[in-house]
């Protein structure tokens with residue numbers, strides 16, 4: 001059944017109004033009409049079963065007949081803390097991780113990041129762009145929610161957020177003992193996990209130490225060094241697999 005993301009204002013009690021491009025797409029491309037069913041998503045994890053009741057030019061009226069939590073959302077909530085990468089790599093990270101089911105992406109200005117988003121306007125523009133990418137990827141992949149993309153923060157702002165998560169893993173190239181698989185096997189069906197990925201220059205030893213002090217576990221991802229834009233997606237895939245979401 002076709003799925004459409006709607007803004008909160010489009011839901012009006014037991015009805016929803018679809019206008020613009022979506023309305024044209026439904027009526028003209030999908031050739032749907034009165035009596036046909038579709039799924040509406042509020043982008044916050046709830047799906048609504050709707051039936052088209054009225055078709056006007058560029059405007060559809062849909063009756064909501066049922067609602068249930070989106071079935072495409074993973075039970076595991078993953079927050080990706082991503083060290084700011086170069087150029088447009090963050091676009092890739094957000095797109096791929098959205099497909100893989102990330103709940104939140106927190107861009108982090110780490111010590112060895114090449115990129116410095118000091119200018120507030122430039123930073124706001126970047127974050128707005130990343131949010132659009134998250135939204136588009138969520139729609140494309142049939143997610144029930146659009147992952148939250150937070151404002152860029154510093155490591156010191158990130159650390160207190162660990163206490164809200166059941167576990168935090170920090171992939172670190174210098175970690176020789178604990179592999180990701182081992183760290184995950186010690187966890188008992190966590191509801192939420194944080195993953196901290198360093199930028200191109202990696203994480204500084206002191207940064208990792210500060211994270212370990214806050215209860216994070218440093219892990220190896222194996223003998224090969226992954227690029228920063230590969231690492232987050234790789235860990236996310238491993239988490240979804242390990243906890244039965246794949």
Ligand code: SAH
Pocket residue numbers: 170171172173174196197198199200201202203219220221222223224225226227228231
């Ligand atoms: N510091 C490295 C590259 C960093 S890779 C260098 O300068 O050559 C970017 C990030 O990906 C790292 O900070 C780490 O979080 C993660 N990463 C990549 N490969 C990894 C591996 N084999 N084990 C653990 N973490 C890895």
